[in-house]
Amino acid sequence: MKIAIGSDHGGIHLKNHIKAYLEGKGYEVIDHGTYTEDSCDYPDFAKKVCDDITSGTSGAEKGILVCGTGIGISMAANKCKGIRAAVVADVFSAKMAAEHNNANVICMGERTTGIGIAEMMVDIFLATPFAGGRHQRRIDKIMALEK
Numbered sequence: 001m002k003i004a005i006g007s008d009h010g011g012i013h014l015k016n017h018i019k020a021y022l023e024g025k026g027y028e029v030i031d032h033g034t035y036t037e038d039s040c041d042y043p044d045f046a047k048k049v050c051d052d053i054t055s056g057t058s059g060a061e062k063g064i065l066v067c068g069t070g071i072g073i074s075m076a077a078n079k080c081k082g083i084r085a086a087v088v089a090d091v092f093s094a095k096m097a098a099e100h101n102n103a104n105v106i107c108m109g110e111r112t113t114g115i116g117i118a119e120m121m122v123d124i125f126l127a128t129p130f131a132g133g134r135h136q137r138r139i140d141k142i143m144a145l146e147k
Contacts, residue, residue, distance in 0.1 A: 001126065004052040004060035006032035006045035007110075008073065011066030014110035014118055018064055021119055027126075030058050042067045043076035050080035053104055062104050064122060069109035077105050081146050084139070089113060094121035098128035100135045 003022055007015035012034055019029045032048035034040050042065075049063040063085075067073040070087040077085035085105035086097035089112060097103035106125050108118060 001062070002028045002030060002058060002060045003126070004030045004032060004049040004058065004063040005065070006049040006063070007034060007066035008040050008042035008045055008068075009034055009037050010042075010068035011073070011108075011110040012037060014108070014113065014115070015064075015066045017115055018066070018118060018122055022122065030060055042073040046073050046076035046085075047080060050077050050083045050085075050105065054080065054082040062126065063106075065105060065107045066110055067107070068111045070107040070112065071109070074105075074107035077107060082143075084142065088121050088125070090117070091120050091124050094125045095128050098125050099131045102130040102135065102139050 005015055005019055019031055022029050033045055046065055049065055052058050052060045053063050065073045065077055074085045074087045077083050083105055084103045085107055086101060086103040087107045088094040088097055097106055
């Protein structure tokens with residue numbers, strides 16, 4: 001599975017850690033930046049990751065976005081057509097984002113999330129299949145809001 005990843009300056013350290021962690025597990029990671037600690041704007045990186053997922057050009061199936069809290073970058077990601085981004089701060093939320101909400105992007109905050117929890121959230125998000133069933137009806141309604 002290919003994973004698209006991105007962050008602003010407030011999430012660069014956690015993004016870099018998650019990237020190395022995933023590569024160590026054999027995932028192909030497409031890093032959309034940022035690559036420095038210079039101040040930058042999280043919507044730019046949310047768009048790059050989300051466009052990668054929805055365009056299908058790279059083959060990225062899911063995305064991970066990091067900013068200071070995960071909130072701003074998730075708001076930007078959810079403005080992108082075809083994206084269901086969830087801010088996650090614990091393992092249960094990461095699991096439910098995949099299982100019930102069919103999220104294709106998770107967002108987290110470097111200033112609010114420890115490395116160990118981040119690794120566990122990424123693992124459970126990527127390993128958990130969408131349950132479908134009654135949840136599909138709800139996802140269809142969410143996606144209809146884009147029209």
